[in-house]
Amino acid sequence: MTAPSIVVDGVGVTLGGAVVLDAVSLTCRPGRVTGLLGPNGSGKTTLLHTVAGLRRPATGRVLLDDQDVHVLRARERARLLALVEQDASTSLDLRVRQVVDLGRIAHRVRFGPPQSDPGGIDAVERALATARVDHLADRPWHALSGGERQRVHLARALAQEPSVLLLDEPTNHLDLGHQLDFLERVRGLGLTTVAALHDLELAAAYCDDLVVLDRGRLVAHGPVAEVLTPALVAEVYGVRVTVEPHPTQPRPHVRWEGVVR
Numbered sequence: 001m002t003a004p005s006i007v008v009d010g011v012g013v014t015l016g017g018a019v020v021l022d023a024v025s026l027t028c029r030p031g032r033v034t035g036l037l038g039p040n041g042s043g044k045t046t047l048l049h050t051v052a053g054l055r056r057p058a059t060g061r062v063l064l065d066d067q068d069v070h071v072l073r074a075r076e077r078a079r080l081l082a083l084v085e086q087d088a089s090t091s092l093d094l095r096v097r098q099v100v101d102l103g104r105i106a107h108r109v110r111f112g113p114p115q116s117d118p119g120g121i122d123a124v125e126r127a128l129a130t131a132r133v134d135h136l137a138d139r140p141w142h143a144l145s146g147g148e149r150q151r152v153h154l155a156r157a158l159a160q161e162p163s164v165l166l167l168d169e170p171t172n173h174l175d176l177g178h179q180l181d182f183l184e185r186v187r188g189l190g191l192t193t194v195a196a197l198h199d200l201e202l203a204a205a206y207c208d209d210l211v212v213l214d215r216g217r218l219v220a221h222g223p224v225a226e227v228l229t230p231a232l233v234a235e236v237y238g239v240r241v242t243v244e245p246h247p248t249q250p251r252p253h254v255r256w257e258g259v260v261r
């Protein structure tokens with residue numbers, strides 16, 4: 001499948017009696033990177049899980065082009081979309097290459113051997129290289145640093161060969177160099193990508209579009225330059241910022257000044 005659009009249509013989710021997503025509707029353009037912004041607890045992870053098919057919404061639906069995510073079988077979904085979670089388990093007694101190989105499960109005959117997935121070995125090696133973890137391939141997974149694990153998770157997701165990539169705070173363990181490299185590589189993949197981000201400067205630099213949630217409601221959605229305004233940031237995050245053209249780059253430059261009093 002070429003990169004599909006993602007249509008979130010009136011999605012409502014209630015957890016523990018509280019409305020966590022309230023009739024959220026938006027469209028993510030095919031092959032583009034959409035940044036998902038919002039304060040802690042605004043519903044970003046819940047939205048990503050709902051788009052990934054892990055959480056069924058109480059109302060509304062999620063479409064990849066015209067396919068309803070929640071009607072697809074788990075195996076079909078895993079061939080279409082991959083999710084990189086915020087914090088993943090660290091107790092696996094596996095080598096890095098084996099962790100990345102887990103991304104191939106949906107491409108194998110059910111309960112079948114690796115031979116039932118002839119493209120699998122190459123896909124794993126490509127994914128290791130793209131996520132820049134090929135040098136870690138034979139290391140035990142549990143002995144990796146937080147940032148190394150995050151890149152291995154990207155590799156596992158890429159080994160799925162998805163058309164849609166969902167990233168939950170993908171750069172939170174990465175140093176500055178790896179943050180920029182990670183997002184540049186993700187952009188270069190041409191997949192329909194949704195990334196929950198806290199860093200507005202990174203969002204401005206690497207996203208085509210932004211979606212902003214506040215207390216489970218969609219408060220803004222559109223191209224970066226239209227969404228990322230001082231008024232919006234003050235309203236949603238309670239922070240005064242200036243947003244100016246970047247002195248050397250074709251993107252906005254966000255500079256925070258302080259908390260709104």
Ligand SMILES: Nc1ncnc2c1ncn2[C@@H]1O[C@H](COP(=O)(O)OP(=O)(O)OP(=O)(O)O)[C@@H](O)[C@H]1O
Pocket residue numbers: 015016020038039040041042043044045046047
């Ligand atoms: N299983 C659950 N039961 C009850 N409430 C939940 C559950 N999971 C999440 N919530 C609540 O739903 C709200 C949204 O959570 P979510 O994790 O989607 O926010 P988020 O925007 O990803 O936050 P953060 O930026 O802190 O990661 C929060 O108030 C959270 O406490």
